[in-house]
Amino acid sequence: MIEVERLLKSYGATKAVQEISFTIAQGEVVGFLGPNGAGKSTTMRMLTCYLSPDRGTARIAGFDILQQPREVKKRIGYLPENNPLYMDMGVIEYLRFIAAVRGIATGSVRANIERVIDVCGLTSVAAKDIGELSKGFRQRLGLAQALLHDPDVLILDEPTIGLDPHQIIEIRNLIKNIGRHKTVILSSHILPEVSATCDRVLIINRGKIVGSGTPAELAALSRGKQTVLVTVRGPRDDVVAALRGLAPVSEVVVKESQNGLSRLEIICGTEGNEDVCEQIFFLVARSGWSLTELSCKTVNLEDVFLELTTREEP
């Protein structure tokens, strides 16, 4: 449905997007995850033909963004960052305006507007002016605008930013429902957001894709590395030396040390670490020390994200 080939865009000296390539199949919900300024919005703006790439191209539903922008725009529903709206228009007036510009046949405008008002839960505010709406309703209206022409592809730039937790859940459910039938790209710098709504995640940092996969796959990426927290009662230096001697252990960091208790963070390598907790237990027991804490830190998407986006450039 969406094929992106080596898209490149720079603003002056800064390279916002550096030769990004990916494909998205029909019906997929894909999340762009990355810190602010990573190039997520720029990529979306190129896909929606708002900006032109310096090099590279993309095809949406078979139409090239440079050669046939109108055909591309017809097939996309787009919610830009910060959801800009004409504050002086009424809700219905705005949707009518969008319908008219999109060239929706006069006969079906009414039905389309009723459909999106229903889907996005705007019935109670349909008679109001946009300026009077709360942020949550404005966001729904932005979505309604994007859905009005029943597009194949939805591109949503930070759809839940600035909403309260309750509204976030509502918008997420809305996106999930829509995502059953449509190809969706959404961006976020909030992790639970993408893991909750997306089939696949592309982690973008400094204009490059640094990781990609399902939320589960990404979590598995760094499952190889494991961190174990232990607190041992015993002579600190001996304990550290003994733990360093264990095969899977690659590093031991002393977090705290007082009254003969040492709190240590043990970072393990990628191999043979399934039983590392057991090995630590037996080592401590054999040496006649005692364990007061032993816990494995489970890796979640957040850790993968932090690791992938803070890794130094080679």
Added chain:
Amino acid sequence: MNATLTLFRKEFRSFFSSPVAYIFIISFLVVTNWLFFRTFFIVGQASLRNFFGLLPWIFLFLAPVVTMRAWAEEKKLGTIEVLLTLPVRTHEVVLGKFLACVAFLVLALCLTGTLPLTLMLLGSPDPGPLWGGYLGACLLGAAYIAIGVFASGITENQIVSFIVALVICFAFLIVGENIVLYSVPPALGSVCAYLGLGSHFQSIGRGVIDSRDIVYYLSMILFFLSLNYLSIESRRWK
């Protein structure tokens, strides 16, 4: 074409969603009527020459007010991103905005129709200069509007938009004035005289409709609308 019409309607309606439109029209009418009637009964001539003589200067300040929000507000609110990712061509948007502003200015101009009506009641004015004057005013206004819409497209600040439009309009207005013509080398004189927005207005206002004047205004409009188009399109490559 359909999109242009839709955008025209949206832009035109948006003038009236704020009190600015009413303030604009009322102040325009008060100023024009005052300036007209101030001398009308003293001079006792059944002509609008005085009114049309001042119009380029009144429009100089009022046309930028009409156009200043055209693009600047879209840019400030970010709605330009919604607008330009809809399946419209940029020139349709440019045209829609331009026509809406022209229509608004023409509407204000139509409301000064009480002046020629007064003349007709009290005397028998020569219809040529009247019609010519109004036609010239529409063309001059449209040229100002084209400049204003362009100025609005290069900034997201309405005040900047207003001032830039004012400066460009002013430059094109005075370049054809005698004071400039006397001070430039003779070779440039005819060029300057041709470029001046006001001189063409005066010749149409005499009731002589010369195709050269019409062509001049149309090419000014086309030139600034093209610049507007380019400046909006250039965002893609910035």
